[in-house]
Amino acid sequence: MASSRKARLYGGMDAEERRAERRLKLIDAAIEVYGEVGYRAATVKAICEAAELTERYFYESFANSEALLIAAYNHVVDHLHEEMAAAAASGGDDAELRLRAALTLYFTRLKEHPKPARVFLLEITGISPAVDAVTLDASRAFSDILVPPARDPKRSDKGTTATLLSTGMVGAVISIARRWVSKHYPQPLEEVAAIAASFCRVALAEADRRRDLHSV
Known part of the structure; x- marks a missing residue:
């Protein structure tokens, strides 16, 4: 059994680990290539060359280019949301501090990493229903970072006004970010984050007002 295990190892990794490593290389390469030329102009060949892998390894991990785009998007979003959640948590129970911290982190990362920002905001639009x-699932996660569901348990109901x-x-924040990124960051980060926060406050105030009316 030990010799069989040893035969499957290469460079300290087994076959499944090597497959995962190749998949991550392709995702990283895709983010780089999409950030340079855009998703629609990117080719499987160009991405494989950037990853220093042959095309057969592309199809080992992805059915098509759209599947890689989704994987690249999720990779960017998952890391960004994780950092945003940590930033929001630093604000404790203070809703205003949580909001400002999360949004400041969000816009900071968009400016620090323009290529992933392009994938996250610009290259993902108008591709397909899938x-x-x-992106809709990601928007829900974004909303839960800015306003944890515990704030309003009814918000878990997809039909509630609070959910709308x-x-x-979130749509307002993303639209502001998309414009800012597409124009190559013309306004100061602090100003953009403050403008986005002001839209959030209006929405949250309206949600609170409606909840108070219904509780009377």
């Missing part, structure tokens, strides 16, 4: 569904307000809030 891609749209992935939170969707609009």
Whole structure:
């Protein structure tokens, strides 16, 4: 059994670990290539060359280019949301501090990493219904970072007005970010974060007002 295990190892990794490493290389290369030329102009060949892998390894991990785009998007978003959640947590129970910390982190990372920002905001739009569904899920996660569901348990109901307000809030933030990134960051980061926060406050105030009316 030990000799069989040894035969499967190469460079300290087994076959599954090597496959995962190749997949991550392709994702990193895709983010780089999409950031340079855009998703629609990117080719499988160019991405494989950037990853220093042959094309057969592309199809080992991805059915097509759209599947790689989704994987690249999720890779960027998951890391960004993880950092945003940590920033929000630093604000404790203070909703205003949580909001400002999360949004400041968000816009900071977009400016620090323009290529992933392009994938996250610009290259993901108008591709297909499957891609749209992935971005919708990400928007829900974004909303939960800015306003934890515990703030309003009813918000878990997808049909509530509060959910519509939170969707609009996130949409406003993303629209501001998309414009800022596409124009190559013309306004100071602090100003952009403050403007985004002001939209969030309006949505949150309206959600609170409606909840108070219904509780009377």
